[in-house]
Amino acid sequence: MRKSAYTVASATLAVFLLGGAAMADQQAAVNAGEVNVYSYRQPFLIQPMFDAFTRDTGVKVNVVFAPKGLVERLKQEGANSPADLIFTVDIGRLTDAYEAGVTQPVETASLTNAIPQSFRQDNGHWYGLTQRARILYASKERVSPEDAPKTYEELADPKWAGRICTRSGSHVYQVALTSAMIAHYGEARAEDWLRGVKANLARKPQGNDRAQVKAIKEGECDISLGNNYYFGKMLQNEEQFAWAQSVYPVFPTLGGDGTHVNISGMALTKASPNKDNAVRLMEFLTGNLAQQMYSEQNFEYPIVAGVPEAGLLRSMGELSADSLDLDEVAAHRKAAIKLVDKVGYND
């Protein structure tokens, strides 16, 4: 029995040591002026930019990545939260953070100059980092460029019956597109459109954007919706290269305007303990170097005017983005989700 007493004692000790070490770490990170980030983006996508920042300034960046729950964590941690910045992959979450009251406004000349007004919150509660276009992928074999849909509206046309694949309608990227549809046409017509698309689906919504392209390659469907950067990502991947090779990108327009875009973005937290360095990081990421790195490594469109986009992006075609204000898109997202439920898009 003595043995188990030891086990219990040493385990307890381990908890305290580990916990203590982690706490000390956390405290030290706050004190040393390190920048702490809560990120909805996979860290391997943003780490190179953080590393560049650290090389430049000597300031370390610490990250917690989670696909959900970070806004709740900020909210609960309140004034003592160690986080300085929150990163998201879409406008919806960014707005969630703002509406939850966990962000603070920040305005510096370099930020406001770099980022167009439609890609930042009016008071500086959040800033866009990159643009991603929600485009169409069409089968090279079965859809000729002349026939390919020129607009999102056409996706509801019965001539595409059984030929379209998308991911879950409840996913933030799909929700943003439906929101944009509502912003352009109002709820009733957006609902008709969603029903039309649903009726044209070749299969129940499943998988992510890459999986849809894969389905095209395998002949399950002919047209899919997906973010533009997946094209580059797939070309880089040994196995997925063939998927990308089977399709070509199409930039459809919405409401006679441009292609629907979403942003990845960042916000300064209300409790930010190292505000100065956090703002430095924000400025660094909207600087030319980081913007170019983003574009070249992740195939996203730079949000700062004048920064050259990656060669591959240029080869995919010209992006002319929908001029709709992103705040508008965010404003309709709850209505969009309800529509998705209402038409039973995912069933």
Added chain:
Amino acid sequence: MSSTTIDMAHSPARARSGRVWLFGGALVAVLVAAPLIAITVLALFPSENIWGHLISTVLPRHSWNTLVLMFGNGLGVFVIGTTTAWLTSTCRFPGRRTFEWALLLPLAVPAYIVAFVYTDILEFAGPVQGVLRDMFGWTSARDYWFPDIRTMGGAIFVMSFVLYPYVYLLARASFQEQSAVLLEVSRTLGRGPWQTFFHVALPLARPAIVVGVALALMETLADFGTVDFFAVNTLTRSVFNVWLGMGNAGGAAQIALVMLGFVLLVIAFERIGRRGRQYHQTTNRYIATPQHELRGLRAVAAILACFIPVAVGFLVPAGVLLRHSIVFFDQSWNADFFGFARNSLLLAAIAAVAVIAVAVFLAYGQRLSRSRSFTMLARISILGYAVPGAVLAVGVLIPLARFDNAVDAFMRDWFGISTGLLLSGTIFALVFAYVVRFLAVGFGAVESSLGQVRPTMDMAARSLGAGPGRTLWRIHMPLVRGSLLAGATIVFVDTMKELPATLILRPFNFDTLATHVYQFASDELLEQSALSALTIVAAGIVPVVLLSRAMNRPRRGGRALTPIEAGLTDSR
């Protein structure tokens, strides 16, 4: 398990010491229940009332899907678990001794990885359909029919083969504990092996099987990874749509409470299933269970029946991971790998000890108190097992952050120093979450094995002057050690696999094997983290095999060690 109460009021000192246990137990129960209470409170204040919308749209369908999934999984784990348990414990056929432990292996593989692997293999683009197309010259999906893996059926298939070990584990222990005499009597009275199984063994094992099925059903309810991957719209998925899409944590908590309704269904099922079936061993005579020799076709059938679950639940997924690990070794292998592994192992070990310690406290407090309210409290505190991990994580955040901020405010007011967040965002928060999540497993193991220790033991010890603490330490602990070990093992393996709560609650720059795998798997790049995934599996195998061996070893006094007779068991 007589109903004799333990009289603790002989001397004031002892009464006090008894109260310490009661009070301590109750305190622990309240602490563990705090996140669940926080979720309930959250549900009372949604940012927008969306009930009308949900009821008129997705709720009925998603509830129905949840029911179908539970029914399918329940049936699946029952059939697979009971069959394999019966074969390995009462029949003799080639490979039986290997199957005994191999059948537990699927426990070590995270369900979301199994889902990923099977989608890869069986979907339209996968090798199986590819080969079929080549063979028959089909070109597109319209040329032939093939069952779609990303459906309800696929989810039931995968989850049944991952969760059946819970039933197998419990059913086998029960079959082994059944007095050999009973089965022999049945046979000598002219019953065949089938009749003996259906009329004697199965009814006797019913309580154990029901507990196993209940555990699997709770896991089913809490699962998000698999159903999300298979696009099966269950209540768990609605929870996340409402929470993440609409930013309505309160609304999500409300759906989570609807799910608790399903848990009550499971508990009711479990109670009814066990009603009046508290049988006691009347004899300590343990004869090695009679081995019914199987030959020829029967032996082949038995081998297949045992091999298929092992192959589907373990060999195929582990094989695919192994292949990816080798092909993508350069990308999988990096300097951080050992760090991830260390974090995973350490967390799992700490969680295992913590869960068992809390479980002992609760179960012993319950044994001493024999009060209904204490029992109720204990029951509530183990409900965390059926709550989706991410929701539970938010439940954990709330009380911890409240505590931290209260301490901070107090210290600022009185001493002018800020303590910041003491517990939130630390390892402690993670371990706390694991305790809340997996207490059901540990508590079930401890409670049921303590229940087998006769109250007369307590009385003897107490009348000889030992207090309740000493009695626990010197008498009960040695007797129930095996069950504690089994419970700790399952918690260890479960913690290794746990993902959603770990993601949300972990400290900065802190990755475990599971979170590392997720980063890539969520981007359809599982290959690049296959090595970490394989390590999760490998780390799970060792304790699982040890557990199996421990269960086989007959204990002094005559019977094999009680396995984890887990979750929601009522020893009275």
